[in-house]
Amino acid sequence: MIKITPEELKIITGYIHDISGIHLDASKKYLLETRLSVIAEEHGCTSYRELYNKAKRDPRKVIEKQIIDAISTNETLFFRDNGPFELLRHKILPELIDARTPKSPRLKTPIRIWSAAASTGQEVYSIAIVLKELLGDTSKYNIKLLGTDISDAAIRQASIGKYNKFEIERGLPRDKLNKYFTLSGGFWKIKDEIRIMANFRKLNLMLPFAGLGKFDIVFCRNVAIYFTLEDRKKLFNKIADILEPDGYLIIGSTESLTGVCPRFTPKRHLRSIYYQLK
Amino acid sequence: MCMSILIADDDPVIRRLFEKRLLDKGYDVQVAIDGVEAAGKLASSHFDVVITDLVMPGDVGGIELLQIAKDRDPLTEVIVITAHSSIDTAVDAMKKGAVDYLEKPINFDELFLRLEKIAQLKSLVRNADDLRNAMDITESSAAQTIQNLEITAADLQLKLDNIDKILKTNSLPDDVKVKQVRNILDT
Numbered sequence: 079m080i081k082i083t084p085e086e087l088k089i090i091t092g093y094i095h096d097i098s099g100i101h102l103d104a105s106k107k108y109l110l111e112t113r114l115s116v117i118a119e120e121h122g123c124t125s126y127r128e129l130y131n132k133a134k135r136d137p138r139k140v141i142e143k144q145i146i147d148a149i150s151t152n153e154t155l156f157f158r159d160n161g162p163f164e165l166l167r168h169k170i171l172p173e174l175i176d177a178r179t180p181k182s183p184r185l186k187t188p189i190r191i192w193s194a195a196a197s198t199g200q201e202v203y204s205i206a207i208v209l210k211e212l213l214g215d216t217s218k219y220n221i222k223l224l225g226t227d228i229s230d231a232a233i234r235q236a237s238i239g240k241y242n243k244f245e246i247e248r249g250l251p252r253d254k255l256n257k258y259f260t261l262s263g264g265f266w267k268i269k270d271e272i273r274i275m276a277n278f279r280k281l282n283l284m285l286p287f288a289g290l291g292k293f294d295i296v297f298c299r300n301v302a303i304y305f306t307l308e309d310r311k312k313l314f315n316k317i318a319d320i321l322e323p324d325g326y327l328i329i330g331s332t333e334s335l336t337g338v339c340p341r342f343t344p345k346r347h348l349r350s351i352y353y354q355l356k
Numbered sequence: 357m358c359m360s361i362l363i364a365d366d367d368p369v370i371r372r373l374f375e376k377r378l379l380d381k382g383y384d385v386q387v388a389i390d391g392v393e394a395a396g397k398l399a400s401s402h403f404d405v406v407i408t409d410l411v412m413p414g415d416v417g418g419i420e421l422l423q424i425a426k427d428r429d430p431l432t433e434v435i436v437i438t439a440h441s442s443i444d445t446a447v448d449a450m451k452k453g454a455v456d457y458l459e460k461p462i463n464f465d466e467l468f469l470r471l472e473k474i475a476q477l478k479s480l481v482r483n484a485d486d487l488r489n490a491m492d493i494t495e496s497s498a499a500q501t502i503q504n505l506e507i508t509a510a511d512l513q514l515k516l517d518n519i520d521k522i523l524k525t526n527s528l529p530d531d532v533k534v535k536q537v538r539n540i541l542d543t
Contacts, residue, residue, distance in 0.1 A: 159496075161499075248488075331502075332495055332502055336509045349500075
């Protein structure tokens with residue numbers, strides 16, 4: 079494994095911040111070495127400075143993408159922390175449908191949900207399963223369920239919707255696994271009826287949210303923790319801009335918006351919290 | 357860690373040999389004279405490792421026993437014993453989830469090495485599970501604390517905003533302002 083010098087550590091963490099918004103401090107030295115040395119070796123580099131120079135010069139941004147994939151891969155589970163999904167099922171969706179159902183029975187009820195750090199798709203499909211189970215016939219609704227992530231590799235896997243047994247076994251109850259996935263060649267694949275409910279695309283949360291449209295519900299869980307306070311403020315301000323005035327924001331269970339974005343106010347339901355615009 | 361091992365082999369000499377060598381090494385060993393008896397033992401007790409002959413008389417052969425063991429507990433590791441001539445069957449067994457195969461005649465040094473590797477792997481998996489559980493507990497307790505702080509901070513902010521509004525209302529006499537602020541602080 080190639081060792082990183084203090085000087086390179088500064089350059090690389092600065093570069094990662096520029097391309098992804100992810101803020102890594104000196105304590106992440108080991109993480110950088112374990113995740114980046116493979117990429118450095120693959121491109122014939124003997125130091126991280128060399129890798130950095132190569133990445134900067136690469137017009138196709140192949141190395142940049144590889145670095146983002148390597149650094150942004152984080153643990154994600156189906157129904158990770160059940161709270162938000164119970165909240166969605168019992169509180170947010172019923173309230174939202176009440177508010178959005180058009181007077182004319184010929185018009186469909188719009189439901190627009192965005193998972194801002196979708197990773198490999200587990201959260202998006204967990205949301206889709208809740209929608210399916212709660213609404214039954216989803217054709218009566220105009221559902222837009224978008225998952226975005228900064229990692230190309232994560233978005234690719236999310237789009238395919240295929241998971242190995244380690245990715246699937248924690249969090250997902252057996253009955254849901256059998257109902258919404260099919261086993262083939264040792265992998266579990268999400269069924270088409272769930273898959274077609276979702277769309278995935280690459281998005282860097284540090285860049286403007288152009289063309290994203292407005293949303294009724296935004297999930298932004300466990301991603302802002304990797305950003306600096308300044309970047310976090312910008313992120314939640316942009317989320318406030320694309321959220322409907324009566325929309326809902328759900329963040330990670332150990333995250334807080336106090337001192338981050340005064341435009342939101344926290345509301346408690348049972349053991350969970352969600353945020354709405356003031 | 358003392359692993360529990362189940363031996364299934366219809367050859368009494370091989371059975372005795374396994375039992376003695378593994379007991380000497382400090383493993384917790386049980387033996388079965390065929391697949392049927394081994395399946396019975398698997399139903400009533402848990403084993404870390406099953407070592408089974410591939411070819412045994414009766415309805416339950418090595419492959420069937422492998423599947424029974426894996427159904428019972430996917431973490432139970434199965435080593436199959438095979439004659440040199442039936443390597444293909446051993447490879448098939450590994451595709452079906454066996455962790456390893458041993459050729460006859462048994463080289464016990466080789467077996468002990470593999471068992472040590474399995475023990476190491478099991479202890480790593482257990483550590484990871486313990487850490488995950490500890491993390492889940494820490495996370496959910498932190499989540500409750502943060503939620504309470506979040507709600508408290510929002511309530512206090514609301515009070516401050518209201519007090520600010522009252523203090524900035526020029527039309528109110530000071531004693532009314534004090535009274536209204538007092539009301540907000542008392543709620």
